Amino acid sequence: MANALTDTEHALMDAYWRAANYLSVGQIYLYDNPLLKRPLTKEHIKPRLLGHWGTTPGLNFVYVHLNRMIKKHDLDMIYITGPGHGGPGLVANAYLEGTYSEVYPNISPDEEGMKRLFTQFSFPGGIPSHVAPETPGSMHEGGELGYAISHAYGAAFDNPDLIVACVVGDGEAETGPMATSWHSNKFLNPVTDGAVLPILHLNGYKIANPTVLARISHEELDHLFRGYGYIPYFVEGHDPKQMHELMATTLDTVIAEIQRIKADARRDGFTGRPRWPMIVLRTPKGWTCPKEIDGKRTEDYWRSHQVPMGEMHDKPAHVRILEEWMKTYRPAELFDESGRLRPEIAELAPRGTRRMGANPHTNGGSLLRDLRMPDFRDFAVTVPAPGAVTAEATRVMGEFLRDVMKLNMQARNFRLFSPDENNSNRWQDVLEVTNRAWVAETYPWDDHLAPDGRVMEMLSEHQCQGWLEGYLLTGRHGFFSCYEAFIHIIDSMFNQ
Amino acid sequence: MANALTDTEHALMDAYWRAANYLSVGQIYLYDNPLLKRPLTKEHIKPRLLGHWGTTPGLNFVYVHLNRMIKKHDLDMIYITGPGHGGPGLVANAYLEGTYSEVYPNISPDEEGMKRLFTQFSFPGGIPSHVAPETPGSMHEGGELGYAISHAYGAAFDNPDLIVACVVGDGEAETGPMATSWHSNKFLNPVTDGAVLPILHLNGYKIANPTVLARISHEELDHLFRGYGYIPYFVEGHDPKQMHELMATTLDTVIAEIQRIKADARRDGFTGRPRWPMIVLRTPKGWTCPKEIDGKRTEDYWRSHQVPMGEMHDKPAHVRILEEWMKTYRPAELFDESGRLRPEIAELAPRGTRRMGANPHTNGGSLLRDLRMPDFRDFAVTVPAPGAVTAEATRVMGEFLRDVMKLNMQARNFRLFSPDENNSNRWQDVLEVTNRAWVAETYPWDDHLAPDGRVMEMLSEHQCQGWLEGYLLTGRHGFFSCYEAFIHIIDSMFNQ
Numbered sequence: 007m008a009n010a011l012t013d014t015e016h017a018l019m020d021a022y023w024r025a026a027n028y029l030s031v032g033q034i035y036l037y038d039n040p041l042l043k044r045p046l047t048k049e050h051i052k053p054r055l056l057g058h059w060g061t062t063p064g065l066n067f068v069y070v071h072l073n074r075m076i077k078k079h080d081l082d083m084i085y086i087t088g089p090g091h092g093g094p095g096l097v098a099n100a101y102l103e104g105t106y107s108e109v110y111p112n113i114s115p116d117e118e119g120m121k122r123l124f125t126q127f128s129f130p131g132g133i134p135s136h137v138a139p140e141t142p143g144s145m146h147e148g149g150e151l152g153y154a155i156s157h158a159y160g161a162a163f164d165n166p167d168l169i170v171a172c173v174v175g176d177g178e179a180e181t182g183p184m185a186t187s188w189h190s191n192k193f194l195n196p197v198t199d200g201a202v203l204p205i206l207h208l209n210g211y212k213i214a215n216p217t218v219l220a221r222i223s224h225e226e227l228d229h230l231f232r233g234y235g236y237i238p239y240f241v242e243g244h245d246p247k248q249m250h251e252l253m254a255t256t257l258d259t260v261i262a263e264i265q266r267i268k269a270d271a272r273r274d275g276f277t278g279r280p281r282w283p284m285i286v287l288r289t290p291k292g293w294t295c296p297k298e299i300d301g302k303r304t305e306d307y308w309r310s311h312q313v314p315m316g317e318m319h320d321k322p323a324h325v326r327i328l329e330e331w332m333k334t335y336r337p338a339e340l341f342d343e344s345g346r347l348r349p350e351i352a353e354l355a356p357r358g359t360r361r362m363g364a365n366p367h368t369n370g371g372s373l374l375r376d377l378r379m380p381d382f383r384d385f386a387v388t389v390p391a392p393g394a395v396t397a398e399a400t401r402v403m404g405e406f407l408r409d410v411m412k413l414n415m416q417a418r419n420f421r422l423f424s425p426d427e428n429n430s431n432r433w434q435d436v437l438e439v440t441n442r443a444w445v446a447e448t449y450p451w452d453d454h455l456a457p458d459g460r461v462m463e464m465l466s467e468h469q470c471q472g473w474l475e476g477y478l479l480t481g482r483h484g485f486f487s488c489y490e491a492f493i494h495i496i497d498s499m500f501n502q
Numbered sequence: 503m504a505n506a507l508t509d510t511e512h513a514l515m516d517a518y519w520r521a522a523n524y525l526s527v528g529q530i531y532l533y534d535n536p537l538l539k540r541p542l543t544k545e546h547i548k549p550r551l552l553g554h555w556g557t558t559p560g561l562n563f564v565y566v567h568l569n570r571m572i573k574k575h576d577l578d579m580i581y582i583t584g585p586g587h588g589g590p591g592l593v594a595n596a597y598l599e600g601t602y603s604e605v606y607p608n609i610s611p612d613e614e615g616m617k618r619l620f621t622q623f624s625f626p627g628g629i630p631s632h633v634a635p636e637t638p639g640s641m642h643e644g645g646e647l648g649y650a651i652s653h654a655y656g657a658a659f660d661n662p663d664l665i666v667a668c669v670v671g672d673g674e675a676e677t678g679p680m681a682t683s684w685h686s687n688k689f690l691n692p693v694t695d696g697a698v699l700p701i702l703h704l705n706g707y708k709i710a711n712p713t714v715l716a717r718i719s720h721e722e723l724d725h726l727f728r729g730y731g732y733i734p735y736f737v738e739g740h741d742p743k744q745m746h747e748l749m750a751t752t753l754d755t756v757i758a759e760i761q762r763i764k765a766d767a768r769r770d771g772f773t774g775r776p777r778w779p780m781i782v783l784r785t786p787k788g789w790t791c792p793k794e795i796d797g798k799r800t801e802d803y804w805r806s807h808q809v810p811m812g813e814m815h816d817k818p819a820h821v822r823i824l825e826e827w828m829k830t831y832r833p834a835e836l837f838d839e840s841g842r843l844r845p846e847i848a849e850l851a852p853r854g855t856r857r858m859g860a861n862p863h864t865n866g867g868s869l870l871r872d873l874r875m876p877d878f879r880d881f882a883v884t885v886p887a888p889g890a891v892t893a894e895a896t897r898v899m900g901e902f903l904r905d906v907m908k909l910n911m912q913a914r915n916f917r918l919f920s921p922d923e924n925n926s927n928r929w930q931d932v933l934e935v936t937n938r939a940w941v942a943e944t945y946p947w948d949d950h951l952a953p954d955g956r957v958m959e960m961l962s963e964h965q966c967q968g969w970l971e972g973y974l975l976t977g978r979h980g981f982f983s984c985y986e987a988f989i990h991i992i993d994s995m996f997n998q
Contacts, residue, residue: 184682229729232729233727235718430710442711447717447718497994501990
């Protein structure tokens with residue numbers, strides 16, 4: 007079988023990945039000397055280190071490979087970073103593709119800008135360590151874990167041309183909200199919604215423990231995701247050379263499969279729930295950092311979760327290790343003398359709004375349009391005398407929401423979300439003009455279920471809130487209804 | 503193959519089930535005339551109806567079949583009712599087995615007591631509609647859904663002879679906490695812990711929607727639970743006669759499998775994570791209620807979720823339907839003239855504390871013993887002068903917890919719970935005397951993982967809190983540590 011990548015492509019993609027990794031390590035550690043033109047000393051290193059390396063090389067690996075697919079197929083794709091603590095990686099990629107400097111001109115694509123890029127990270131007056139809202143291309147910060155897939159589906163609803171790539175860390179995969187959110191595929195219409203490409207990133211460890219999904223058999227893992235309704239594709243290994251080829255081949259297959267599903271749905275309409283592909287990416291945690299530090303296992307272990315090595319101002323040996331580590335990325339091959347990414351490498355990034363850091367879907371405000379609204383006065387309950395009329399407030403509001411739905415049906419930018427409580431809360435009139443979204447099996451006696459329904463009901467407040475957040479953050483409108491007894495299940499999501 | 507049940511057993515078990523169903527319907531509807539000795543009139547019916555029928559016949563079905571296994575093998579078994587809104591069923595069963603009248607003498611095993619049993623349910627001054635704490639044999643109320651399996655595992659930890667049967671509704675199965683709690687089997691030690699027997703009850707509908715797990719293919723469902731690490735056994739149907747035999751056969755298999763796993767573990771010690779059995783029970787929602795009411799599908803549909811039929815005081819036809827429905831259970835065959843359960847039926851229930859309504863594990867207070875505690879003064883940090891000493895409060899507390907753990911190691915009644923934050927919160931000294939519980943795969947370089955570890959770490963605050971609640975409610979002690987940023991994820995659990 008022919009390789010997915012030519013030798014040149016392979017070398018360039020690896021260079022792009024090394025550049026992202028280099029910039030990530032630089033953000034975590036460096037204060038000065040960004041291109042390592044001078045021997046590294048402790049004065050070049052931040053006094054207090056705070057950032058997460060462990061997940062970052064995997065995130066960078068995914069990013070460059072998605073870039074390849076975007077360019078190859080002119081895809082409209084966004085990147086949701088479940089392990090949002092991998093901020094250095096997403097910032098590095100936005101910088102490499104140019105979006106970062108466009109949004110933040112002070113962080114220019116040169117040595118001075120790179121120094122500022124490094125300095126600002128997790129530093130007073132700088133930027134947070136997570137994929138925060140100020141990160142170009144981010145609509146999901148991470149932090150409180152569990153909502154990446156719900157956000158991804160929320161973004162995909164009513165965006166038929168969008169592919170939402172969503173990296174899920176194996177730590178986050180242990181949370182409850184994440185564990186149920188895989189079932190979102192029972193609510194996604196292949197005709198009128200976009201696609202979600204989940205990438206479960208098994209790097210094996212959390213803060214101080216192995217992860218559950220990395221420690222079950224291959225067979226169980228395969229069963230689990232088939233049970234969730236996906237076709238899992240496995241990309242597993244540690245040798246970058248083999249992994250680039252394997253990831254490229256797999257993405258070729260997976261994107262072709264998504265495009266086939268979409269084409270079939272457009273041609274034939276809805277004919278049943280597709281088994282969407284997903285990727286299981288198993289790489290070492292902290293991939294490409296030193297295997298051991300001070301005699302302790304670091305790469306492929308939980309010790310690389312955050313800053314793999316501290317005490318930089320007390321242990322000169324650590325400064326040497328850092329310098330050697332950063333030089334394994336061969337920065338001189340990646341950046342020219344002025345600190346600019348070499349053009350043949352920069353060429354790998356998509357252009358304009360196809361860059362994942364510049365995709366407008368991740369900047370919902372730029373897409374948001376007002377809903378067309380009926381006059382609320384038309385729904386007033388006439389009360390001729392005190393106590394003369396009995397009416398239910400929510401039922402009246404249901405009529406109002408029905409008309410809001412009707413007025414915006416063409417725009418496809420309004421949905422209702424509820425954990426199976428839409429009707430018992432008396433908002434059922436909205437079902438006069440739409441249905442409940444449902445692409446799982448149906449029976450003839452089912453009540454208002456349809457693939458293109460706009461009322462989203464699953465018995466998970468987390469899921470409903472996550473979908474809603476994803477839908478809103480990509481510039482649409484929604485309404486969440488829930489019993490007052492249970493709405494506080496998602497208090498913490500709301501607060502975050 | 504020989505039948506699991508003789509004809510006599512079969513008939514008696516069906517009678518027991520009908521008795522439980524009869525008492526459940528009676529609780530939901532009746533105010534008087536409990537044995538239907540007189541023609542039913544609207545005066546015998548409560549003015550306001552509130553209760554959940556849909557899940558109840560399935561819960562009753564499981565109960566009588568578990569009773570058979572308890573008697574057959576002298577099992578120490580408790581029953582966790584995920585769909586805790588099925589209160590009428592659990593109350594009915596506690597009444598049938600005698601525990602209810604022992605705890606509440608006014609609810610006597612006769613006609614007068616039955617009238618009171620019916621009247622008190624969901625009635626001012628009476629009892630709640632859920633499996634509330636006052637229900638004998640209950641340690642899990644339901645209400646806020648998602649924690650049944652976590653509670654079940656919490657109850658099973660350090661109770662090596664206990665089998666915790668746990669019914670999970672297919673509504674609850676959509677919640678996040680439930681979706682991850684299936685992975686609890688990676689933390690259960692077959693040598694020193696008990697067993698959990700999950701029974702996923704697919705009755706197909708929630709309040710007004712179908713359920714996700716009832717609308718995926720058999721193959722996906724099978725894959726899902728194999729992926730979670732279980733061996734699923736399917737009991738599916740609607741004909742009671744066939745279903746009794748199928749359930750009995752399946753339980754014979756499943757209990758034998760649990761006993762084999764336990765015996766192997768006792769003989770050989772820990773040799774790997776067992777694939778525990780679980781049951782998928784698919785029955786019609788509202789099983790045995792009228793198929794249609796007022797021309798609308800009711801049995802096997804969401805309309806039977808709560809009270810299948812209202813307007814009892816306005817529609818005389820509904821009174822007739824209720825009377826006919828209740829008479830399908832043939833109460834005169836079940837209860838004698840005085841209202842007492844006929845002895846040959848009553849004989850099916852286990853005796854004494856083997857009755858699930860009387861098992862002391864569900865009444866933790868009766869088993870709770872004080873922890874042996876070190877003197878906290880011994881852990882004081884000596885501070886010779888203000889500011890002269892640097893110490894971390896949690897690290898000192900870690901030393902204290904280490905000694906608490908050490909002092910109670912023999913009693914096996916103390917565990918720590920944390921979403922992978924035990925060490926980063928600086929309580930790591932406790933690992934000097936115990937390990938983290940872990941029965942999934944291990945590597946030689948793993949750090950303090952062991953099947954009999956007493957520090958429970960999974961990256962799910964819901965799961966940790968659920969385990970802790972199950973552990974405490976069965977009379978043991980625990981400690982939960984979590985970052986302050988994320989502890990409010992389980993605010994609602996705590997409040998409930």
